[in-house]
Amino acid sequence: MSKTAYIDTKTLTRGDKSVTVQLYARNGAIGVTEVRDGELEFIELRRVRTNRIADKGAFRWYNDYALPESHGGGTVSVRLHGDKSDRARRLNRTENVRPIPPGDPDFQRLFRIRNDAESINRGIEDSLYIGRAHSVGSKRQLLNLLGYALMVNGIATLHHRRRLEQPPTDLAA
Known part of the structure; x- marks a missing residue:
């Protein structure tokens, strides 16, 4: 069984309402969980893009993911680097979240x-x-x-x- 790690909770605005999404990682991929047939199922999110944002002379890398309609649709941005809050809860983000995980369409082309x-x-x-x-x-x-x-x-x-x-x-x- 693969290791699943809680990554983050994002509150997103969709129209006139707020949607809270809990993000998890499994095998390097970001996803959400849904209960289907009484079982908790991991649903891998599709990576839309990888981008970097300049921050005080350094660059921070982020992935944007497409959310399923059941979680409000649209996209959610996830940082790929660790920070103080990750260290406080002993989460090694770079160990759990890969910029391009094995299930990504670009993975095989780049891994070769x-x-x-x-x-x-x-x-x-x-x-x-x-x-x-x-x-x-x-x-x-x-x-x-x-x-x-x-x-x-x-x-x-x-x-x-x-x-x-x-x-x-x-x-x-």
């Missing part, structure tokens, strides 16, 4: 490239002297990253061409 992205990131980190950037400033660091990408692609192209030039070895002989 995750290992490549992590491998490239590891290669970049390994090239840093004592873990420090090679340059100062975002434009210079971007130039370094582009140069690194060109170098990696050049080496991969060289190896590919060399492999094409070599005749296959006959293992049966």
